[in-house]
Amino acid sequence: MxxxxxxxxxxxxxxxxxxxxxxxxxxxxxxxxxxxxxxxxxxxxxxxxxxxxxxxxxxxxxxxxxxxxxxxxxxxxxxxxxxxxxxxxxxxxxxxxxxxxxxxxxxxxxxAKIIPWNGKWEFAGYSKIHTDSATLYFSSAPKTKKKTVCINAGHGTKGGESVMTLCHPDGSGKVTGGSTAAGAIRATSINSGTVLNDGTTEAQATLKLAMVVKKKLLKAGYNVLMVREGEDSQIDNIGRTVFANNCADYHIALHYDSSSSDKGAFYISVPENKSYRNMYPVSKNWKKHNKLGKNLVWGMENAGVKIYGKGEMAIDLTQTSYSTIPSVDLEVGDKSSNHSNKALKTIASGIVKGMNK
Ligand SMILES: [Zn+2]
The missing domain is CATH 2.60.40.10 (Immunoglobulins)
Structure with a gap:
Protein backbone atom coordinates (compact mmCIF):
# COMPACT_ATOMS: atom_id res chain seq x y z
CA MET A 1 0.00 0.00 0.00
CA ALA A 112 -9.26 -1.64 -15.86
CA LYS A 113 -9.44 -2.83 -19.43
CA ILE A 114 -11.73 -1.77 -22.24
CA ILE A 115 -12.65 -4.72 -24.45
CA PRO A 116 -14.24 -4.03 -27.83
CA TRP A 117 -16.49 -6.45 -29.67
CA ASN A 118 -14.72 -9.15 -31.65
CA GLY A 119 -16.63 -10.46 -34.66
CA LYS A 120 -14.49 -13.61 -34.70
CA TRP A 121 -15.77 -14.88 -31.35
CA GLU A 122 -17.96 -17.99 -31.41
CA PHE A 123 -21.66 -17.04 -31.87
CA ALA A 124 -20.68 -13.39 -32.51
CA GLY A 125 -22.61 -13.51 -35.77
CA TYR A 126 -25.86 -14.22 -33.90
CA SER A 127 -25.76 -10.91 -31.99
CA LYS A 128 -27.34 -7.87 -33.67
CA ILE A 129 -26.40 -5.11 -31.21
CA HIS A 130 -22.82 -4.80 -29.97
CA THR A 131 -21.39 -1.36 -30.70
CA ASP A 132 -20.41 -0.62 -27.08
CA SER A 133 -17.41 -2.15 -25.32
CA ALA A 134 -17.30 -4.20 -22.14
CA THR A 135 -14.95 -3.36 -19.26
CA LEU A 136 -12.85 -5.74 -17.21
CA TYR A 137 -12.00 -4.50 -13.71
CA PHE A 138 -9.04 -6.09 -11.96
CA SER A 139 -9.30 -6.78 -8.26
CA SER A 140 -6.86 -4.99 -5.98
CA ALA A 141 -7.56 -7.31 -3.05
CA PRO A 142 -4.42 -8.66 -1.32
CA LYS A 143 -5.39 -12.18 -2.34
CA THR A 144 -6.98 -12.50 -5.75
CA LYS A 145 -9.05 -15.48 -6.89
CA LYS A 146 -7.78 -15.37 -10.49
CA LYS A 147 -11.36 -15.75 -11.72
CA THR A 148 -13.47 -13.29 -13.65
CA VAL A 149 -17.19 -12.93 -13.09
CA CYS A 150 -19.33 -11.20 -15.68
CA ILE A 151 -22.03 -9.15 -13.98
CA ASN A 152 -24.80 -8.46 -16.44
CA ALA A 153 -27.31 -5.84 -15.28
CA GLY A 154 -30.39 -7.18 -17.06
CA HIS A 155 -32.06 -5.05 -19.79
CA GLY A 156 -31.10 -1.43 -20.64
CA THR A 157 -30.45 -1.52 -24.39
CA LYS A 158 -32.25 1.23 -26.29
CA GLY A 159 -33.90 -0.10 -29.42
CA GLY A 160 -33.28 -3.70 -28.40
CA GLU A 161 -36.96 -4.57 -28.61
CA SER A 162 -37.29 -3.82 -32.28
CA VAL A 163 -34.49 -6.19 -33.30
CA MET A 164 -34.95 -9.95 -33.45
CA THR A 165 -32.34 -12.65 -32.87
CA LEU A 166 -32.40 -16.45 -33.01
CA CYS A 167 -33.47 -18.13 -29.75
CA HIS A 168 -31.13 -21.07 -30.37
CA PRO A 169 -27.92 -21.18 -32.40
CA ASP A 170 -29.23 -24.23 -34.32
CA GLY A 171 -32.43 -22.40 -35.29
CA SER A 172 -34.78 -24.65 -33.28
CA GLY A 173 -37.73 -23.27 -31.30
CA LYS A 174 -37.97 -22.43 -27.60
CA VAL A 175 -38.85 -25.51 -25.53
CA THR A 176 -40.63 -23.58 -22.78
CA GLY A 177 -42.61 -20.37 -22.48
CA GLY A 178 -41.23 -17.34 -20.67
CA SER A 179 -41.07 -13.79 -21.97
CA THR A 180 -41.08 -15.54 -25.38
CA ALA A 181 -43.66 -18.25 -26.21
CA ALA A 182 -42.71 -21.92 -26.54
CA GLY A 183 -41.96 -22.85 -30.14
CA ALA A 184 -40.70 -19.39 -31.12
CA ILE A 185 -37.64 -19.40 -33.38
CA ARG A 186 -36.82 -15.73 -32.86
CA ALA A 187 -37.17 -13.34 -29.94
CA THR A 188 -36.43 -9.66 -29.27
CA SER A 189 -32.66 -9.24 -29.01
CA ILE A 190 -33.21 -7.78 -25.53
CA ASN A 191 -36.43 -6.47 -24.02
CA SER A 192 -36.95 -3.47 -21.77
CA GLY A 193 -37.92 -5.55 -18.73
CA THR A 194 -40.61 -4.95 -16.16
CA VAL A 195 -41.38 -1.92 -13.97
CA LEU A 196 -41.25 -2.35 -10.21
CA ASN A 197 -44.26 -1.28 -8.14
CA ASP A 198 -42.60 1.97 -7.02
CA GLY A 199 -42.03 3.05 -10.64
CA THR A 200 -38.35 2.05 -10.82
CA THR A 201 -37.65 0.26 -14.07
CA GLU A 202 -36.14 -3.21 -13.83
CA ALA A 203 -33.15 -1.89 -15.81
CA GLN A 204 -32.52 0.82 -13.17
CA ALA A 205 -32.88 -1.64 -10.31
CA THR A 206 -30.58 -4.25 -11.85
CA LEU A 207 -27.96 -1.57 -12.61
CA LYS A 208 -27.95 -0.31 -9.04
CA LEU A 209 -27.57 -3.86 -7.78
CA ALA A 210 -24.87 -4.66 -10.36
CA MET A 211 -22.72 -1.77 -9.13
CA VAL A 212 -22.96 -3.06 -5.54
CA VAL A 213 -22.17 -6.64 -6.61
CA LYS A 214 -19.20 -5.42 -8.69
CA LYS A 215 -17.71 -3.62 -5.69
CA LYS A 216 -18.16 -6.60 -3.37
CA LEU A 217 -16.74 -9.11 -5.83
CA LEU A 218 -13.67 -6.93 -6.48
CA LYS A 219 -13.15 -6.62 -2.75
CA ALA A 220 -13.45 -10.40 -2.39
CA GLY A 221 -10.68 -10.90 -4.98
CA TYR A 222 -12.65 -11.56 -8.19
CA ASN A 223 -12.06 -9.68 -11.40
CA VAL A 224 -15.32 -8.36 -12.77
CA LEU A 225 -16.46 -7.95 -16.35
CA MET A 226 -19.22 -5.36 -16.77
CA VAL A 227 -21.38 -5.29 -19.89
CA ARG A 228 -23.55 -2.34 -18.78
CA GLU A 229 -22.73 0.50 -16.37
CA GLY A 230 -25.18 3.16 -17.48
CA GLU A 231 -28.80 3.53 -18.47
CA ASP A 232 -28.06 2.25 -21.94
CA SER A 233 -25.59 -0.30 -23.18
CA GLN A 234 -25.68 -1.14 -26.86
CA ILE A 235 -25.07 -4.84 -26.33
CA ASP A 236 -27.96 -7.29 -26.75
CA ASN A 237 -28.51 -10.54 -24.84
CA ILE A 238 -26.48 -12.68 -27.21
CA GLY A 239 -23.78 -9.98 -27.31
CA ARG A 240 -23.52 -9.91 -23.52
CA THR A 241 -23.34 -13.70 -23.46
CA VAL A 242 -20.61 -13.77 -26.11
CA PHE A 243 -18.61 -11.13 -24.19
CA ALA A 244 -18.94 -13.24 -21.02
CA ASN A 245 -18.02 -16.48 -22.85
CA ASN A 246 -14.79 -14.95 -24.12
CA CYS A 247 -13.70 -12.63 -21.32
CA ALA A 248 -14.98 -14.22 -18.10
CA ASP A 249 -15.18 -17.53 -16.22
CA TYR A 250 -18.73 -17.07 -14.93
CA HIS A 251 -21.75 -15.13 -16.12
CA ILE A 252 -24.42 -13.82 -13.74
CA ALA A 253 -27.33 -11.85 -15.17
CA LEU A 254 -29.39 -9.90 -12.65
CA HIS A 255 -33.15 -9.57 -13.00
CA TYR A 256 -36.37 -8.82 -11.13
CA ASP A 257 -39.32 -11.08 -11.91
CA SER A 258 -42.61 -9.64 -13.18
CA SER A 259 -44.76 -11.10 -10.37
CA SER A 260 -45.99 -8.84 -7.57
CA SER A 261 -46.15 -11.17 -4.59
CA ASP A 262 -42.65 -10.55 -3.22
CA LYS A 263 -42.17 -14.28 -3.68
CA GLY A 264 -38.42 -14.29 -3.24
CA ALA A 265 -35.27 -14.95 -5.25
CA PHE A 266 -34.54 -17.88 -7.58
CA TYR A 267 -32.39 -18.83 -10.52
CA ILE A 268 -33.51 -19.92 -13.97
CA SER A 269 -32.52 -23.56 -14.32
CA VAL A 270 -32.05 -25.48 -17.56
CA PRO A 271 -35.33 -27.20 -18.61
CA GLU A 272 -35.49 -30.98 -18.41
CA ASN A 273 -35.91 -31.37 -22.12
CA LYS A 274 -33.84 -33.93 -23.98
CA SER A 275 -33.39 -32.13 -27.27
CA TYR A 276 -32.56 -28.87 -25.49
CA ARG A 277 -30.01 -30.46 -23.19
CA ASN A 278 -28.49 -32.23 -26.19
CA MET A 279 -28.09 -29.01 -28.18
CA TYR A 280 -24.60 -27.46 -28.22
CA PRO A 281 -23.48 -25.44 -26.23
CA VAL A 282 -26.20 -26.34 -23.69
CA SER A 283 -25.09 -30.00 -23.88
CA LYS A 284 -21.64 -29.16 -22.55
CA ASN A 285 -22.69 -26.68 -19.90
CA TRP A 286 -26.16 -27.24 -18.49
CA LYS A 287 -24.90 -29.05 -15.40
CA LYS A 288 -22.50 -26.19 -14.68
CA HIS A 289 -25.28 -23.62 -15.13
CA ASN A 290 -27.49 -25.40 -12.62
CA LYS A 291 -24.64 -25.85 -10.17
CA LEU A 292 -23.78 -22.15 -10.31
CA GLY A 293 -27.45 -21.26 -9.85
CA LYS A 294 -27.80 -23.58 -6.85
CA ASN A 295 -24.69 -22.14 -5.21
CA LEU A 296 -25.82 -18.56 -5.74
CA VAL A 297 -29.24 -19.28 -4.27
CA TRP A 298 -27.56 -21.07 -1.36
CA GLY A 299 -25.36 -18.00 -0.81
CA MET A 300 -28.30 -15.62 -0.92
CA GLU A 301 -30.33 -17.71 1.48
CA ASN A 302 -27.31 -17.80 3.77
CA ALA A 303 -27.06 -14.00 3.63
CA GLY A 304 -30.72 -13.63 4.59
CA VAL A 305 -32.40 -13.14 1.20
CA LYS A 306 -35.92 -14.57 0.90
CA ILE A 307 -35.93 -17.50 -1.51
CA TYR A 308 -38.84 -18.62 -3.70
CA GLY A 309 -39.74 -22.31 -3.22
CA LYS A 310 -36.71 -24.44 -4.03
CA GLY A 311 -34.97 -21.43 -5.52
CA GLU A 312 -35.33 -22.40 -9.17
CA MET A 313 -37.61 -22.20 -12.19
CA ALA A 314 -36.88 -24.00 -15.46
CA ILE A 315 -37.04 -21.73 -18.52
CA ASP A 316 -35.38 -21.90 -21.95
CA LEU A 317 -33.40 -18.64 -22.09
CA THR A 318 -31.39 -17.11 -24.92
CA GLN A 319 -28.54 -16.52 -22.46
CA THR A 320 -28.39 -20.22 -21.55
CA SER A 321 -28.72 -21.25 -25.19
CA TYR A 322 -25.47 -19.48 -26.14
CA SER A 323 -23.38 -19.84 -22.95
CA THR A 324 -20.09 -21.72 -23.10
CA ILE A 325 -19.18 -20.95 -19.46
CA PRO A 326 -21.21 -21.48 -16.24
CA SER A 327 -23.99 -18.96 -16.69
CA VAL A 328 -27.11 -18.09 -14.82
CA ASP A 329 -30.07 -15.72 -14.85
CA LEU A 330 -30.69 -14.73 -11.25
CA GLU A 331 -34.13 -13.34 -10.40
CA VAL A 332 -33.21 -11.56 -7.17
CA GLY A 333 -36.82 -10.62 -6.36
CA ASP A 334 -39.92 -9.28 -8.07
CA LYS A 335 -41.89 -6.07 -8.53
CA SER A 336 -42.75 -5.88 -4.83
CA SER A 337 -39.31 -6.67 -3.48
CA ASN A 338 -37.45 -4.21 -1.31
CA HIS A 339 -34.57 -2.75 -3.34
CA SER A 340 -33.16 -0.34 -0.79
CA ASN A 341 -29.38 -0.04 -0.54
CA LYS A 342 -29.46 -2.35 2.45
CA ALA A 343 -31.43 -5.00 0.56
CA LEU A 344 -29.04 -4.74 -2.39
CA LYS A 345 -26.03 -5.19 -0.11
CA THR A 346 -27.60 -8.32 1.36
CA ILE A 347 -28.17 -9.77 -2.11
CA ALA A 348 -24.61 -8.86 -3.15
CA SER A 349 -23.16 -10.53 -0.04
CA GLY A 350 -25.16 -13.62 -0.93
CA ILE A 351 -23.77 -13.65 -4.46
CA VAL A 352 -20.20 -13.42 -3.12
CA LYS A 353 -20.89 -16.27 -0.68
CA GLY A 354 -22.33 -18.32 -3.53
CA MET A 355 -19.30 -17.64 -5.73
CA ASN A 356 -16.92 -18.59 -2.93
CA LYS A 357 -18.74 -21.88 -2.59
ZN1 LIG B 1 -35.56 -9.24 -16.50
Whole structure:
Protein backbone atom coordinates (compact mmCIF):
# COMPACT_ATOMS: atom_id res chain seq x y z
CA MET A 1 0.00 0.00 0.00
CA UNK A 2 2.64 2.51 0.98
CA UNK A 3 4.36 3.37 -2.30
CA UNK A 4 5.50 6.71 -3.52
CA UNK A 5 6.98 7.80 -6.81
CA UNK A 6 9.45 10.66 -6.70
CA UNK A 7 11.13 11.81 -9.89
CA UNK A 8 10.18 8.61 -11.68
CA UNK A 9 11.38 6.23 -8.97
CA UNK A 10 9.06 4.26 -6.75
CA UNK A 11 9.82 4.10 -3.06
CA UNK A 12 8.20 2.05 -0.41
CA UNK A 13 7.15 4.00 2.67
CA UNK A 14 9.66 6.82 2.29
CA UNK A 15 9.90 8.80 5.46
CA UNK A 16 11.93 11.93 5.22
CA UNK A 17 11.23 15.51 6.21
CA UNK A 18 9.17 17.39 3.69
CA UNK A 19 8.26 14.26 1.80
CA UNK A 20 6.08 12.48 4.30
CA UNK A 21 3.56 15.25 4.13
CA UNK A 22 3.18 14.64 0.41
CA UNK A 23 2.17 11.06 0.87
CA UNK A 24 -0.97 10.28 -1.07
CA UNK A 25 -3.26 7.31 -0.85
CA UNK A 26 -4.06 6.06 -4.32
CA UNK A 27 -7.27 6.73 -6.12
CA UNK A 28 -9.06 3.95 -7.90
CA UNK A 29 -11.01 3.70 -11.09
CA UNK A 30 -14.72 3.73 -10.49
CA UNK A 31 -16.26 3.42 -13.93
CA UNK A 32 -14.64 3.07 -17.32
CA UNK A 33 -16.87 2.90 -20.39
CA UNK A 34 -16.56 3.12 -24.13
CA UNK A 35 -19.77 4.06 -25.89
CA UNK A 36 -20.20 5.20 -29.48
CA UNK A 37 -16.44 5.65 -29.74
CA UNK A 38 -16.19 7.83 -26.61
CA UNK A 39 -14.17 6.63 -23.65
CA UNK A 40 -14.93 7.96 -20.19
CA UNK A 41 -13.19 7.18 -16.94
CA UNK A 42 -14.32 8.26 -13.49
CA UNK A 43 -12.81 7.79 -10.06
CA UNK A 44 -13.32 8.56 -6.41
CA UNK A 45 -11.59 11.83 -5.66
CA UNK A 46 -8.66 12.06 -3.32
CA UNK A 47 -9.08 14.98 -0.93
CA UNK A 48 -5.31 15.54 -0.73
CA UNK A 49 -4.53 15.53 -4.44
CA UNK A 50 -3.99 18.62 -6.55
CA UNK A 51 -4.79 16.65 -9.67
CA UNK A 52 -4.63 13.29 -11.41
CA UNK A 53 -2.86 11.47 -14.16
CA UNK A 54 -4.68 8.91 -16.28
CA UNK A 55 -2.56 6.51 -18.28
CA UNK A 56 -3.83 4.31 -21.10
CA UNK A 57 -2.12 1.81 -23.27
CA UNK A 58 -2.82 -1.24 -25.42
CA UNK A 59 -0.27 -3.08 -23.27
CA UNK A 60 -0.71 -4.18 -19.68
CA UNK A 61 2.89 -3.13 -19.04
CA UNK A 62 1.79 0.42 -19.97
CA UNK A 63 4.68 0.67 -22.41
CA UNK A 64 4.25 3.68 -24.69
CA UNK A 65 1.26 4.72 -22.63
CA UNK A 66 -0.52 7.95 -23.28
CA UNK A 67 -1.00 10.22 -20.30
CA UNK A 68 -3.79 12.60 -19.60
CA UNK A 69 -3.30 15.09 -16.79
CA UNK A 70 -6.38 16.36 -15.03
CA UNK A 71 -5.81 19.41 -12.85
CA UNK A 72 -7.93 20.08 -9.81
CA UNK A 73 -8.57 18.02 -6.71
CA UNK A 74 -12.33 17.99 -7.23
CA UNK A 75 -12.08 16.52 -10.69
CA UNK A 76 -13.27 12.95 -10.86
CA UNK A 77 -13.71 12.09 -14.48
CA UNK A 78 -12.02 12.47 -17.84
CA UNK A 79 -12.62 11.72 -21.46
CA UNK A 80 -9.87 9.78 -23.21
CA UNK A 81 -9.27 10.46 -26.86
CA UNK A 82 -7.86 8.72 -29.90
CA UNK A 83 -8.54 5.17 -28.84
CA UNK A 84 -8.76 2.74 -31.72
CA UNK A 85 -12.12 1.03 -31.98
CA UNK A 86 -10.80 -2.46 -32.54
CA UNK A 87 -8.20 -2.52 -29.75
CA UNK A 88 -8.31 -3.26 -26.05
CA UNK A 89 -6.90 -0.62 -23.72
CA UNK A 90 -5.63 -0.78 -20.17
CA UNK A 91 -6.33 2.29 -18.07
CA UNK A 92 -4.99 3.28 -14.66
CA UNK A 93 -4.68 6.44 -12.64
CA UNK A 94 -2.83 8.15 -9.83
CA UNK A 95 -3.09 11.37 -7.90
CA UNK A 96 -0.40 14.00 -7.41
CA UNK A 97 0.38 16.84 -5.07
CA UNK A 98 2.47 19.82 -6.05
CA UNK A 99 5.16 21.12 -3.74
CA UNK A 100 7.08 24.00 -5.14
CA UNK A 101 8.06 23.00 -8.65
CA UNK A 102 7.87 19.29 -7.92
CA UNK A 103 5.00 16.88 -8.29
CA UNK A 104 4.70 13.91 -5.95
CA UNK A 105 2.60 10.98 -7.10
CA UNK A 106 0.57 8.32 -5.39
CA UNK A 107 0.98 4.71 -6.50
CA UNK A 108 -0.94 3.69 -9.61
CA UNK A 109 -4.40 2.26 -9.17
CA UNK A 110 -5.08 -1.27 -10.37
CA UNK A 111 -6.06 -1.07 -13.97
CA ALA A 112 -9.26 -1.64 -15.86
CA LYS A 113 -9.44 -2.83 -19.43
CA ILE A 114 -11.73 -1.77 -22.24
CA ILE A 115 -12.65 -4.72 -24.45
CA PRO A 116 -14.24 -4.03 -27.83
CA TRP A 117 -16.49 -6.45 -29.67
CA ASN A 118 -14.72 -9.15 -31.65
CA GLY A 119 -16.63 -10.46 -34.66
CA LYS A 120 -14.49 -13.61 -34.70
CA TRP A 121 -15.77 -14.88 -31.35
CA GLU A 122 -17.96 -17.99 -31.41
CA PHE A 123 -21.66 -17.04 -31.87
CA ALA A 124 -20.68 -13.39 -32.51
CA GLY A 125 -22.61 -13.51 -35.77
CA TYR A 126 -25.86 -14.22 -33.90
CA SER A 127 -25.76 -10.91 -31.99
CA LYS A 128 -27.34 -7.87 -33.67
CA ILE A 129 -26.40 -5.11 -31.21
CA HIS A 130 -22.82 -4.80 -29.97
CA THR A 131 -21.39 -1.36 -30.70
CA ASP A 132 -20.41 -0.62 -27.08
CA SER A 133 -17.41 -2.15 -25.32
CA ALA A 134 -17.30 -4.20 -22.14
CA THR A 135 -14.95 -3.36 -19.26
CA LEU A 136 -12.85 -5.74 -17.21
CA TYR A 137 -12.00 -4.50 -13.71
CA PHE A 138 -9.04 -6.09 -11.96
CA SER A 139 -9.30 -6.78 -8.26
CA SER A 140 -6.86 -4.99 -5.98
CA ALA A 141 -7.56 -7.31 -3.05
CA PRO A 142 -4.42 -8.66 -1.32
CA LYS A 143 -5.39 -12.18 -2.34
CA THR A 144 -6.98 -12.50 -5.75
CA LYS A 145 -9.05 -15.48 -6.89
CA LYS A 146 -7.78 -15.37 -10.49
CA LYS A 147 -11.36 -15.75 -11.72
CA THR A 148 -13.47 -13.29 -13.65
CA VAL A 149 -17.19 -12.93 -13.09
CA CYS A 150 -19.33 -11.20 -15.68
CA ILE A 151 -22.03 -9.15 -13.98
CA ASN A 152 -24.80 -8.46 -16.44
CA ALA A 153 -27.31 -5.84 -15.28
CA GLY A 154 -30.39 -7.18 -17.06
CA HIS A 155 -32.06 -5.05 -19.79
CA GLY A 156 -31.10 -1.43 -20.64
CA THR A 157 -30.45 -1.52 -24.39
CA LYS A 158 -32.25 1.23 -26.29
CA GLY A 159 -33.90 -0.10 -29.42
CA GLY A 160 -33.28 -3.70 -28.40
CA GLU A 161 -36.96 -4.57 -28.61
CA SER A 162 -37.29 -3.82 -32.28
CA VAL A 163 -34.49 -6.19 -33.30
CA MET A 164 -34.95 -9.95 -33.45
CA THR A 165 -32.34 -12.65 -32.87
CA LEU A 166 -32.40 -16.45 -33.01
CA CYS A 167 -33.47 -18.13 -29.75
CA HIS A 168 -31.13 -21.07 -30.37
CA PRO A 169 -27.92 -21.18 -32.40
CA ASP A 170 -29.23 -24.23 -34.32
CA GLY A 171 -32.43 -22.40 -35.29
CA SER A 172 -34.78 -24.65 -33.28
CA GLY A 173 -37.73 -23.27 -31.30
CA LYS A 174 -37.97 -22.43 -27.60
CA VAL A 175 -38.85 -25.51 -25.53
CA THR A 176 -40.63 -23.58 -22.78
CA GLY A 177 -42.61 -20.37 -22.48
CA GLY A 178 -41.23 -17.34 -20.67
CA SER A 179 -41.07 -13.79 -21.97
CA THR A 180 -41.08 -15.54 -25.38
CA ALA A 181 -43.66 -18.25 -26.21
CA ALA A 182 -42.71 -21.92 -26.54
CA GLY A 183 -41.96 -22.85 -30.14
CA ALA A 184 -40.70 -19.39 -31.12
CA ILE A 185 -37.64 -19.40 -33.38
CA ARG A 186 -36.82 -15.73 -32.86
CA ALA A 187 -37.17 -13.34 -29.94
CA THR A 188 -36.43 -9.66 -29.27
CA SER A 189 -32.66 -9.24 -29.01
CA ILE A 190 -33.21 -7.78 -25.53
CA ASN A 191 -36.43 -6.47 -24.02
CA SER A 192 -36.95 -3.47 -21.77
CA GLY A 193 -37.92 -5.55 -18.73
CA THR A 194 -40.61 -4.95 -16.16
CA VAL A 195 -41.38 -1.92 -13.97
CA LEU A 196 -41.25 -2.35 -10.21
CA ASN A 197 -44.26 -1.28 -8.14
CA ASP A 198 -42.60 1.97 -7.02
CA GLY A 199 -42.03 3.05 -10.64
CA THR A 200 -38.35 2.05 -10.82
CA THR A 201 -37.65 0.26 -14.07
CA GLU A 202 -36.14 -3.21 -13.83
CA ALA A 203 -33.15 -1.89 -15.81
CA GLN A 204 -32.52 0.82 -13.17
CA ALA A 205 -32.88 -1.64 -10.31
CA THR A 206 -30.58 -4.25 -11.85
CA LEU A 207 -27.96 -1.57 -12.61
CA LYS A 208 -27.95 -0.31 -9.04
CA LEU A 209 -27.57 -3.86 -7.78
CA ALA A 210 -24.87 -4.66 -10.36
CA MET A 211 -22.72 -1.77 -9.13
CA VAL A 212 -22.96 -3.06 -5.54
CA VAL A 213 -22.17 -6.64 -6.61
CA LYS A 214 -19.20 -5.42 -8.69
CA LYS A 215 -17.71 -3.62 -5.69
CA LYS A 216 -18.16 -6.60 -3.37
CA LEU A 217 -16.74 -9.11 -5.83
CA LEU A 218 -13.67 -6.93 -6.48
CA LYS A 219 -13.15 -6.62 -2.75
CA ALA A 220 -13.45 -10.40 -2.39
CA GLY A 221 -10.68 -10.90 -4.98
CA TYR A 222 -12.65 -11.56 -8.19
CA ASN A 223 -12.06 -9.68 -11.40
CA VAL A 224 -15.32 -8.36 -12.77
CA LEU A 225 -16.46 -7.95 -16.35
CA MET A 226 -19.22 -5.36 -16.77
CA VAL A 227 -21.38 -5.29 -19.89
CA ARG A 228 -23.55 -2.34 -18.78
CA GLU A 229 -22.73 0.50 -16.37
CA GLY A 230 -25.18 3.16 -17.48
CA GLU A 231 -28.80 3.53 -18.47
CA ASP A 232 -28.06 2.25 -21.94
CA SER A 233 -25.59 -0.30 -23.18
CA GLN A 234 -25.68 -1.14 -26.86
CA ILE A 235 -25.07 -4.84 -26.33
CA ASP A 236 -27.96 -7.29 -26.75
CA ASN A 237 -28.51 -10.54 -24.84
CA ILE A 238 -26.48 -12.68 -27.21
CA GLY A 239 -23.78 -9.98 -27.31
CA ARG A 240 -23.52 -9.91 -23.52
CA THR A 241 -23.34 -13.70 -23.46
CA VAL A 242 -20.61 -13.77 -26.11
CA PHE A 243 -18.61 -11.13 -24.19
CA ALA A 244 -18.94 -13.24 -21.02
CA ASN A 245 -18.02 -16.48 -22.85
CA ASN A 246 -14.79 -14.95 -24.12
CA CYS A 247 -13.70 -12.63 -21.32
CA ALA A 248 -14.98 -14.22 -18.10
CA ASP A 249 -15.18 -17.53 -16.22
CA TYR A 250 -18.73 -17.07 -14.93
CA HIS A 251 -21.75 -15.13 -16.12
CA ILE A 252 -24.42 -13.82 -13.74
CA ALA A 253 -27.33 -11.85 -15.17
CA LEU A 254 -29.39 -9.90 -12.65
CA HIS A 255 -33.15 -9.57 -13.00
CA TYR A 256 -36.37 -8.82 -11.13
CA ASP A 257 -39.32 -11.08 -11.91
CA SER A 258 -42.61 -9.64 -13.18
CA SER A 259 -44.76 -11.10 -10.37
CA SER A 260 -45.99 -8.84 -7.57
CA SER A 261 -46.15 -11.17 -4.59
CA ASP A 262 -42.65 -10.55 -3.22
CA LYS A 263 -42.17 -14.28 -3.68
CA GLY A 264 -38.42 -14.29 -3.24
CA ALA A 265 -35.27 -14.95 -5.25
CA PHE A 266 -34.54 -17.88 -7.58
CA TYR A 267 -32.39 -18.83 -10.52
CA ILE A 268 -33.51 -19.92 -13.97
CA SER A 269 -32.52 -23.56 -14.32
CA VAL A 270 -32.05 -25.48 -17.56
CA PRO A 271 -35.33 -27.20 -18.61
CA GLU A 272 -35.49 -30.98 -18.41
CA ASN A 273 -35.91 -31.37 -22.12
CA LYS A 274 -33.84 -33.93 -23.98
CA SER A 275 -33.39 -32.13 -27.27
CA TYR A 276 -32.56 -28.87 -25.49
CA ARG A 277 -30.01 -30.46 -23.19
CA ASN A 278 -28.49 -32.23 -26.19
CA MET A 279 -28.09 -29.01 -28.18
CA TYR A 280 -24.60 -27.46 -28.22
CA PRO A 281 -23.48 -25.44 -26.23
CA VAL A 282 -26.20 -26.34 -23.69
CA SER A 283 -25.09 -30.00 -23.88
CA LYS A 284 -21.64 -29.16 -22.55
CA ASN A 285 -22.69 -26.68 -19.90
CA TRP A 286 -26.16 -27.24 -18.49
CA LYS A 287 -24.90 -29.05 -15.40
CA LYS A 288 -22.50 -26.19 -14.68
CA HIS A 289 -25.28 -23.62 -15.13
CA ASN A 290 -27.49 -25.40 -12.62
CA LYS A 291 -24.64 -25.85 -10.17
CA LEU A 292 -23.78 -22.15 -10.31
CA GLY A 293 -27.45 -21.26 -9.85
CA LYS A 294 -27.80 -23.58 -6.85
CA ASN A 295 -24.69 -22.14 -5.21
CA LEU A 296 -25.82 -18.56 -5.74
CA VAL A 297 -29.24 -19.28 -4.27
CA TRP A 298 -27.56 -21.07 -1.36
CA GLY A 299 -25.36 -18.00 -0.81
CA MET A 300 -28.30 -15.62 -0.92
CA GLU A 301 -30.33 -17.71 1.48
CA ASN A 302 -27.31 -17.80 3.77
CA ALA A 303 -27.06 -14.00 3.63
CA GLY A 304 -30.72 -13.63 4.59
CA VAL A 305 -32.40 -13.14 1.20
CA LYS A 306 -35.92 -14.57 0.90
CA ILE A 307 -35.93 -17.50 -1.51
CA TYR A 308 -38.84 -18.62 -3.70
CA GLY A 309 -39.74 -22.31 -3.22
CA LYS A 310 -36.71 -24.44 -4.03
CA GLY A 311 -34.97 -21.43 -5.52
CA GLU A 312 -35.33 -22.40 -9.17
CA MET A 313 -37.61 -22.20 -12.19
CA ALA A 314 -36.88 -24.00 -15.46
CA ILE A 315 -37.04 -21.73 -18.52
CA ASP A 316 -35.38 -21.90 -21.95
CA LEU A 317 -33.40 -18.64 -22.09
CA THR A 318 -31.39 -17.11 -24.92
CA GLN A 319 -28.54 -16.52 -22.46
CA THR A 320 -28.39 -20.22 -21.55
CA SER A 321 -28.72 -21.25 -25.19
CA TYR A 322 -25.47 -19.48 -26.14
CA SER A 323 -23.38 -19.84 -22.95
CA THR A 324 -20.09 -21.72 -23.10
CA ILE A 325 -19.18 -20.95 -19.46
CA PRO A 326 -21.21 -21.48 -16.24
CA SER A 327 -23.99 -18.96 -16.69
CA VAL A 328 -27.11 -18.09 -14.82
CA ASP A 329 -30.07 -15.72 -14.85
CA LEU A 330 -30.69 -14.73 -11.25
CA GLU A 331 -34.13 -13.34 -10.40
CA VAL A 332 -33.21 -11.56 -7.17
CA GLY A 333 -36.82 -10.62 -6.36
CA ASP A 334 -39.92 -9.28 -8.07
CA LYS A 335 -41.89 -6.07 -8.53
CA SER A 336 -42.75 -5.88 -4.83
CA SER A 337 -39.31 -6.67 -3.48
CA ASN A 338 -37.45 -4.21 -1.31
CA HIS A 339 -34.57 -2.75 -3.34
CA SER A 340 -33.16 -0.34 -0.79
CA ASN A 341 -29.38 -0.04 -0.54
CA LYS A 342 -29.46 -2.35 2.45
CA ALA A 343 -31.43 -5.00 0.56
CA LEU A 344 -29.04 -4.74 -2.39
CA LYS A 345 -26.03 -5.19 -0.11
CA THR A 346 -27.60 -8.32 1.36
CA ILE A 347 -28.17 -9.77 -2.11
CA ALA A 348 -24.61 -8.86 -3.15
CA SER A 349 -23.16 -10.53 -0.04
CA GLY A 350 -25.16 -13.62 -0.93
CA ILE A 351 -23.77 -13.65 -4.46
CA VAL A 352 -20.20 -13.42 -3.12
CA LYS A 353 -20.89 -16.27 -0.68
CA GLY A 354 -22.33 -18.32 -3.53
CA MET A 355 -19.30 -17.64 -5.73
CA ASN A 356 -16.92 -18.59 -2.93
CA LYS A 357 -18.74 -21.88 -2.59
ZN1 LIG B 1 -35.56 -9.24 -16.50
Missing amino acids: AYKTINGKTYKSVISPGVKSCFLKGSSIDILTKKAGNTHVSWRKNSKANGYQVQYSTKQSFKKARVKTVKGQNKKSAKLSKLKNTKSYYVRLRGYVRKGKKKYYSHWSTC
